[in-house]
Amino acid sequence: MQEQINDFYDVLQLLKKYGFIVYFKDNNDTLEMIEQEINSLYHYNLLSKHNYLKCKMIISQRRE
Template identity: 40%
Template structure:
C-alpha cells in the first residue's frame, strides 16, 4: 500500500465507496472506515497503520498546500 488509491481499493473490497467532492472530508471518512474495519478485525494491524499514515500524510499535504 503506497497511496490513497490503494486505501480506496481496500475499502472497495468491503463495499465502501467514498466521494463527497470534498477531498479532506473524503480522507477523514476513509480514516474512520479503515478504523472500523480494523476494530471488526477485517484488516490486519499493519494494513490499518499503513492506511492511517497514508491518509494523514495526504490530509496534511492538502492542508499545508492550502495555507500557502
C-alpha cells in the same frame, strides 16, 4: 496473505473490496470518512495492524 498497501489508490481499493466507495465534494470530508471506515475495518478484525497503521499514515500524508 497480506495485501500490499503502498499508496492512496491501494487504500481506496481496499475499501472498495468491502463495498465502500467514499466521495464528498470536500476533500477533507472524504479523507475523514475514509479514515472512519478504515477504523471500522480494524475494529472488526478485517484489517491487520500493519495495514491499519499503513492506511492511517497514507491518509495523514494525504491531508498535508
